[in-house]
Amino acid sequence: GAVVSQHPSRVICKSGTSVKIECRSLDFQATTMFWYRQFPKQSLMLMATSNEGSKATYEQGVEKDKFLINHASLTLSTLTVTSAHPEDSSFYICSALVGPGDYGYTFGSGTRLTVV
Amino acid sequence: AQTVTQSQPEMSVQEAETVTLSCTYDTSESDYYLFWYKQPPSRQMILVIRQEAYKQQNATENRFSVNFQKAAKSFSLKISDSQLGDAAMYFCAYRNLISGSRLTFGEGTQLTVNP
Numbered sequence: 001g002a003v004v005s006q007h008p009s010r011v012i013c014k015s016g017t018s019v020k021i022e023c024r025s026l027d028f029q030a031t032t033m034f035w036y037r038q039f040p041k042q043s044l045m046l047m048a049t050s051n052e053g054s055k056a057t058y059e060q061g062v063e064k065d066k067f068l069i070n071h072a073s074l075t076l077s078t079l080t081v082t083s084a085h086p087e088d089s090s091f092y093i094c095s096a097l098v099g100p101g102d103y104g105y106t107f108g109s110g111t112r113l114t115v116v
Numbered sequence: 117a118q119t120v121t122q123s124q125p126e127m128s129v130q131e132a133e134t135v136t137l138s139c140t141y142d143t144s145e146s147d148y149y150l151f152w153y154k155q156p157p158s159r160q161m162i163l164v165i166r167q168e169a170y171k172q173q174n175a176t177e178n179r180f181s182v183n184f185q186k187a188a189k190s191f192s193l194k195i196s197d198s199q200l201g202d203a204a205m206y207f208c209a210y211r212n213l214i215s216g217s218r219l220t221f222g223e224g225t226q227l228t229v230n231p
Contacts, residue, residue, distance in 0.1 A: 032217055038159075043207060043221045091159060097217050104151075105219065107161035 002028045002098045006108025013084055013115055021079045021111045023094035029074035030096035034105075035067075038091045050077055084115040118143045120210050122222035129198045130230050136183075137193045137225045139208030149211040150184070150191045151219070156204040164206070167191065195227075203229045 003026045013019045023033060031052050036044040048064075050056040050071035058064045066088075068080040077096075081088050094108040119142045129135035141150070152164040167175045167184050174182050179196045195202055208222040 034218065041205075041224075041226070043223050044161075046218060049216075049218060093159075093161065095161070095219075104163065104166065110159045 002026075002096070002106045004030070004094060004096050004106050004108045006094055006111060008111060009109060010112040011114070013113070015085055015115055016083055018080055018082045019084055019113060021081075021092055021094070021113075023077050023079075023096070023108045025075045025096050025106075028096075028098065030077065031074060032097040033071055033077035034095040034097075035069060035077075035079050036093045036095065038093060038110075040091075044093060047079075081113065084113070086115045089113055089115045118145075118210050118212060118220050120208050120220050120222040122206075122208055122225050124225045125223070126226045126228070128228040128230060129195070131198055131200060133198055134194060134196045135198055135227065137195075137206050137208075137227065139191045139193070139222055141189050141191065141208070141210050141220075141222075143189070143210065143212065145212050145214055147213045149213065150182075151209040151211070152180070152182070152191075152193045153207045153209060153221075154202075154204045155207065155224075156201075161207075165193065198229050200229050200231060203227055 005024045033050045035047045038044050047062045048056045048058045050069045052071050052074050056069040071077040093110045095105050098104045121140045148169045151166045154162045154164050165177045165180050181194045183192045205224045207224050210220045
């Protein structure tokens with residue numbers, strides 16, 4: 001089945017630095033990628049939707065300059081948390097729409113970000 | 117806007133017994149998909165089952181089945197012969213087929229399976 005590989009699985013960074021999270025579709029072309037943030041014991045909160053070759057669409061309240069999303073190819077989407085602060089510590093998950101004719105999604109394994 | 121509600125933050129079941137998780141949703145659309153996802157402690161999201169709104173027949177996947185009541189906008193998940201590995205957070209999700217591809221998730225139900 002369709003697999004999305006997400007890296008790193010966990011990262012610790014210093015406050016003020018930037019960190020990049022990658023999601024790669026391994027055996028299919030991901031034209032649409034979704035980025036979520038999840039707090040402990042809570043649901044997934046959609047941050048943005050990215051389509052290959054175009055600018056990401058951010059949800060209301062999500063700072064586009066802080067959470068930079070790049071979807072330059074059909075197999076790679078990245079989320080960069082810029083000038084990270086402790087409040088950005090969270091679990092980030094990517095998800096890809098599997099493709100036309102299939103209304104399912106596949107999810108990355110998530111990234112635990114801790115900002116110290 | 118579409119909303120998905122899971123009114124049971126926590127549920128527990130004895131191993132080998134049956135449990136039903138509730139989900140209701142609000143939409144004005146007639147064509148959509150509904151999903152149940154499982155998130156175990158590893159936090160990997162796993163698709164459990166999905167239902168196309170135009171299908172009257174309830175979806176089933178082995179021990180998992182749904183009770184889809186379109187008029188009532190209800191989409192419950194039944195887990196039969198519960199196993200320890202079923203312990204996880206379960207999310208109900210909705211996708212509108214007309215206006216975009218985003219998923220709307222419910223708040224989740226934490227399922228505990230007691231041996």
